[in-house]
Amino acid sequence: MIERIHLKVVKAVEEQGSLTAAARELCVTQSALSHTMRKLEDNLGTPVWLREGRSLRLTQAGRYLLSIANRVLPLLDHAESKLKQMAQGERGTLRIGMECHPCYQWLLKVVSPFLAAWPDVDVDVKQKFQFGGIGALLGYEIDLLVTPDPFHKAGLCFEPVFDYEQVLVVPQHHELAENLYIEPISLRNEVLLTYPVAPDRLDIYTQFLNPAGVVPKRHKTSETTDIMLQMVASGRGVAALPRWLAEEYCVKLPLAVVRLGRNGIAKQIYLGTRESDRDIEYLRAFIALSRDFGETPKDSA
CATH class of the missing domain: 3.40.190.10 (Periplasmic binding protein-like II)
Known part of the structure; x- marks a missing residue:
């Protein structure tokens, strides 16, 4: 029978890299951990790992157990937490x-x-x-x-x-700042700053640039909104953000907001x-x- 401890061991070995480290992570001895998994392998009739020197490689059965562990363990942890909270x-x-x-x-x-x-x-x-x-x-x-x-x-x-509108944020004195809206071609010579998200998940690409076949001069990423808009304010590039967020920063920084296309990008x-x-x-x-x-x-x- 597959028990929770078996799933925890498979997950811990995969994450920690060895039986020794996994045993330390689970607060058990390595011999106890090895005995537990040998008993499971005997019951299943198939190995979970294959030894390659000092390392372990999951077998097909082991990889399947790992996929089960990744799905089931969070659910069990969530259930235990909820039940304890109910009890308290x-x-x-x-x-x-x-x-x-x-x-x-x-x-x-x-x-x-x-x-x-x-x-x-x-x-x-x-x-x-x-x-x-x-x-x-x-x-x-x-x-x-x-x-x-x-x-x-x-x-x-x-x-x-x-609902919100995706807009372009530019430096206050940028040549595009006075426009009511811009077309994709306007960004051909601009450095585009975005969050570290794949372009195929960025609206500025999927709904604005890609349909027009336009690529910005350069594409840079920033983890934080504050740094991104400080970069824009200093003339290092332009950014596409929700209007509500962009206009909050326009109060604090020398920035301007421009619509993307005549009708804008609604999200x-x-x-x-x-x-x-x-x-x-x-x-x-x-x-x-x-x-x-x-x-x-x-x-x-």
Whole structure:
């Protein structure tokens, strides 16, 4: 019979690189760990590892066990945590996953009143996932996913919480700053600053540059909004961001906002949850509160 300890051992050996390190990570002796896995291999009738010198290589059976461990262990940990919280009379923790870099500032506006309204619910924010945002939601790594790109899959539901416009941010005295809107060709000689996201997931490429066959002069990335917009303000490039965020920074830095195309680029932010959790009271309350902090629509130029 496959037990939780077997899954933990396979995962620990893969992560730590050896039986010795895995035993240390799991706080057991190496001999006990080896005995546990030999017994499992005897019961299964197939090896989990093959020894190659001092290292171990997972067999096909071992790789399958590792895939099971990666899916099942987070679910069991989540269940144990929830049950302990129930036993202590607590509601628990709302774990939020972010697939929208600029939405972090928006999220802060929602979290503050949420924590005030729900003093027995903690909030944890995750921006990196083992299997991506959808995988994290399905794998119980997170309870709610913030994303501009919903992926409709059985067992998940996505609700739009606010609309926003993607705009170009340029230095205040840039030659494009006086334009009501720009065409893709305007960026041919510009350095484009973005978050470290693949171009095929960036709206500035997929909805603006790529359809016109335009490539910017250079493409640089920045992890943080503050540094990115400091770079823009100093004339090191231009950036595409949500209007609500760009206009907040225009108050603090010498920046200007320009529409991307005559009609602009309209986007929505979605909150994704598991269908099995949709009736959790504090989760529904967070989604409802999120709608109060959307972008104020702008008139077309």
